[in-house]
Amino acid sequence: MSVLELEDLKVHFPIRSGVVFDRTVGHVHAVDGVSLSVETGSTYGLVGESGCGKTTLGRAVLRLVDITSGHVRFEGTDLAGLSGEEMRRRRSRLQMVFQDPLGSLDPRQNVESILAEGLEVHGIGQSRADRRTKIVDTLERVGLASNALSRYPHEFSGGQRQRIGIARALVLEPDVIICDEPVSALDVSVQAQVLNLLEELQSAFGLTYLVIAHDLAVVRHISDVIGVMYLGGLVEEAGADELYADPMHPYTKALLSAVPIPDPVVEDAREQILIPGDLPSPSSPPSGCRFHTRCPWRQPERCDTERPELREVAPGHRVACHYAEEIRAGELRSRSADVAAGTPPPA
Amino acid sequence: MALLTVDNLSVTFTGNNQRPVRAVDGVSFGMDEGEVLGLVGESGCGKSVTSLALMGLLPTRGVEVGGRVHFDGTDVLSLPSRRLRDMRGSQLAMIFQDPLSSLNPVVPIGRQVTETLRRHKGMRGRAARDRAAELLDRVGIPDPARRLTEYPHQLSGGMRQRALIAMAVACAPRLLIADEPTTALDVTIQAQILDLLGELARSEGTSLLMITHDLGVVAGLCDNINVLYAGRVIEVSSRKQLFASPHHPYTAGLLGSVPRLDAPRGEALTPIRGSINDTIDWDDGCAFAPRCDHYTMECLTGTPELVRAGEGHQHRCVNPVNLDPGSAHADRPDPVAEGGNVR
Numbered sequence A: 001m002s003v004l005e006l007e008d009l010k011v012h013f014p015i016r017s018g019v020v021f022d023r024t025v026g027h028v029h030a031v032d033g034v035s036l037s038v039e040t041g042s043t044y045g046l047v048g049e050s051g052c053g054k055t056t057l058g059r060a061v062l063r064l065v066d067i068t069s070g071h072v073r074f075e076g077t078d079l080a081g082l083s084g085e086e087m088r089r090r091r092s093r094l095q096m097v098f099q100d101p102l103g104s105l106d107p108r109q110n111v112e113s114i115l116a117e118g119l120e121v122h123g124i125g126q127s128r129a130d131r132r133t134k135i136v137d138t139l140e141r142v143g144l145a146s147n148a149l150s151r152y153p154h155e156f157s158g159g160q161r162q163r164i165g166i167a168r169a170l171v172l173e174p175d176v177i178i179c180d181e182p183v184s185a186l187d188v189s190v191q192a193q194v195l196n197l198l199e200e201l202q203s204a205f206g207l208t209y210l211v212i213a214h215d216l217a218v219v220r221h222i223s224d225v226i227g228v229m230y231l232g233g234l235v236e237e238a239g240a241d242e243l244y245a246d247p248m249h250p251y252t253k254a255l256l257s258a259v260p261i262p263d264p265v266v267e268d269a270r271e272q273i274l275i276p277g278d279l280p281s282p283s284s285p286p287s288g289c290r291f292h293t294r295c296p297w298r299q300p301e302r303c304d305t306e307r308p309e310l311r312e313v314a315p316g317h318r319v320a321c322h323y324a325e326e327i328r329a330g331e332l333r334s335r336s337a338d339v340a341a342g343t344p345p346p347a
Numbered sequence B: 001m002a003l004l005t006v007d008n009l010s011v012t013f014t015g016n017n018q019r020p021v022r023a024v025d026g027v028s029f030g031m032d033e034g035e036v037l038g039l040v041g042e043s044g045c046g047k048s049v050t051s052l053a054l055m056g057l058l059p060t061r062g063v064e065v066g067g068r069v070h071f072d073g074t075d076v077l078s079l080p081s082r083r084l085r086d087m088r089g090s091q092l093a094m095i096f097q098d099p100l101s102s103l104n105p106v107v108p109i110g111r112q113v114t115e116t117l118r119r120h121k122g123m124r125g126r127a128a129r130d131r132a133a134e135l136l137d138r139v140g141i142p143d144p145a146r147r148l149t150e151y152p153h154q155l156s157g158g159m160r161q162r163a164l165i166a167m168a169v170a171c172a173p174r175l176l177i178a179d180e181p182t183t184a185l186d187v188t189i190q191a192q193i194l195d196l197l198g199e200l201a202r203s204e205g206t207s208l209l210m211i212t213h214d215l216g217v218v219a220g221l222c223d224n225i226n227v228l229y230a231g232r233v234i235e236v237s238s239r240k241q242l243f244a245s246p247h248h249p250y251t252a253g254l255l256g257s258v259p260r261l262d263a264p265r266g267e268a269l270t271p272i273r274g275s276i277n278d279t280i281d282w283d284d285g286c287a288f289a290p291r292c293d294h295y296t297m298e299c300l301t302g303t304p305e306l307v308r309a310g311e312g313h314q315h316r317c318v319n320p321v322n323l324d325p326g327s328a329h330a331d332r333p334d335p336v337a338e339g340g341n342v343r
């Protein structure tokens, strides 16, 4: 069963200009029609490069940004239709862990009051003592001793701060936790501690995760299903093993081939698909397939004019590319071999 | 012949009202002409401070620098600042993590490149402009003639890093130091830049000192790797050796901590416990001891020496891992003298 469902979700930010009259001169298409569903107790990983809309999507689910159109359903209920009070009740069961543990923790609050705040807002716990017991239990679950209670965020290392962030979410006994870049600010040796912790907590409490990250290796490690985003849209979705074994979208192929692997033998044998150029601006996304300005397999006409739908090519495997099957079958030749890094493919 | 030798380099920050911070604590390594060397370690281990010291870019006040740095026979640390400036740019060049902070925001890219050419090569006017366009083209900036007139903020992060590389290689330096040059970039752009750096090093014979925290980056690019921990080199190895059989528990721990894109799923990671804050002074023993699963009392009796264990492979550990039985102790009584870092 799916606990969280997004249907054609769009978040467009107005670009304003003008000093006296605030005019809207365009929109940033941060999230531009994403549909996906997350199964109860599973981990859905969302990857993509900077600015593709991952964080915005996560914030939209929690209604921390306004949704332009589309639906977010939590256990079948459309969150958009809920009153403030009803939303608040659900909110405790839908929590978020942020990228920057220091930036997201109030430096003037000690750990106890950081964790107590959510409990008070949501009216959880009968008394102060009751809440304290809960907080101490939660801290222990994330590997922090109870002497952390009276200490302040700056007194902890990066990894410990991220544990505090996780405890803050966990103490509310959520069903779903959205983790936005949960380890990207941490040192490698500490990243692994936090990833293991997230996995442990998932199996202990049956949590569902939506993990947002730019690091494909991290995402593949903890996710059951992976969605790849490019310029506000989902371009491919598949089981974590399948996506790695059989990537079908040209962007996914390029992304996978670009990730350095800490093994010289693998690195020496690796064939890279270098995609030229940079990410186009999300305020004026390319026509047709959004990837066509960088795609080594781009075909004339159709790719430039018709936006490919995300369609199922195998059970549980969806791709938004007109030519996914032909590319897989080797019927289309890639230009990547001819493309020197940085030079755009001939128009 | 060694192009660069770093011999027991130490850097201590002695701020006014604070305890002195020993950022680099006896780093020694050598680099050959044309070698691509990786300097790897986690945040705060002294990578950037080491590279600034090599470039003579540390502030002169509030810093104590010890040890020696020889570049092509010249003692860099005692060079007068004018000679040092000449050397930088023409022989030694550096690129940083954040290209914006090392480009002048109010000067067009083209002028910044031609200025380097004028200062170090005496090129002017048309010749300099043509050469600048050639360089931008060389580093893969499309439409270079137009880009020359643009300002840094008009370029994307990847393009800025390319522009910076163009400036760095403008005078065909013999050593290029790259401090986390791709950390701020997306992975597809990172692939382009790494490709470019490797290609430049090979085709021009430039030595490249690649500083990064990413083991994947060095695995593909570097001939040899130095691993740093708490201001000291703790392992030196060719890249194949390092990844196949890391001898220092810290290196082994790092490799066990990173999820690999190509690993079978469901394999648990084996993190290193604690954090970089859990350390002891090198003078008292092994700085990694508080986090190490292999530590014994022996680890707490002064700084472990850098020990040779096979061809081109050294480690600073009294209980090394992944050693062939037999070879382990054979090398023990033969510590490589600090600084006499033989390859």
Ligand SMILES: Nc1ncnc2c1ncn2[C@@H]1O[C@H](COP(=O)(O)OP(=O)(O)OP(=O)(O)O)[C@@H](O)[C@H]1O
Residues within 6 Å of the ligand: A013, A014, A028, A029, A030, A048, A049, A050, A051, A052, A053, A054, A055, A056, A057, A214, A282
């Ligand atoms: N509040 C906002 N107002 C206007 N534009 C915004 C706002 N928030 C995000 N954007 C824009 O929306 C796009 C998507 O941003 P978002 O932060 O969701 O990307 P991301 O995938 O999380 O990137 P990163 O990996 O860098 O965190 C970007 O172009 C960003 O500049």
Ligand SMILES: Nc1ncnc2c1ncn2[C@@H]1O[C@H](COP(=O)(O)OP(=O)(O)OP(=O)(O)O)[C@@H](O)[C@H]1O
Residues within 6 Å of the ligand: B013, B021, B022, B023, B024, B041, B042, B043, B044, B045, B046, B047, B048, B049, B050, B213
């Ligand atoms: N100007 C300074 N004054 C005082 N301490 C400093 C100064 N610059 C660096 N340090 C300290 O020296 C140590 C090494 O810093 P360095 O910048 O070399 O680390 P690094 O290995 O480059 O880390 P990162 O991966 O985060 O860039 C750190 O503990 C840092 O806090």
Ligand code: SF4
Residues within 6 Å of the ligand: A249, A250, A251, A289, A290, A291, A292, A295, A296, A297, A298, A299, A303, A308, A320, A321, A322, A323, A324
């Ligand atoms: S639709 Fe065309 S441009 Fe888009 S990914 Fe597929 S082949 Fe490339």
Ligand code: SF4
Residues within 6 Å of the ligand: B248, B249, B250, B286, B287, B288, B289, B290, B292, B293, B294, B295, B296, B299, B304, B316, B317, B318, B319, B320
């Ligand atoms: S010297 Fe001792 S504490 Fe240090 S890494 Fe080796 S075994 Fe561990």
Ligand SMILES: [Mg+2]
Residues within 6 Å of the ligand: A054, A055, A056
């Ligand atoms: Mg983000």
Ligand SMILES: [Mg+2]
Residues within 6 Å of the ligand: B047, B048, B049, B179, B180
């Ligand atoms: Mg640094």
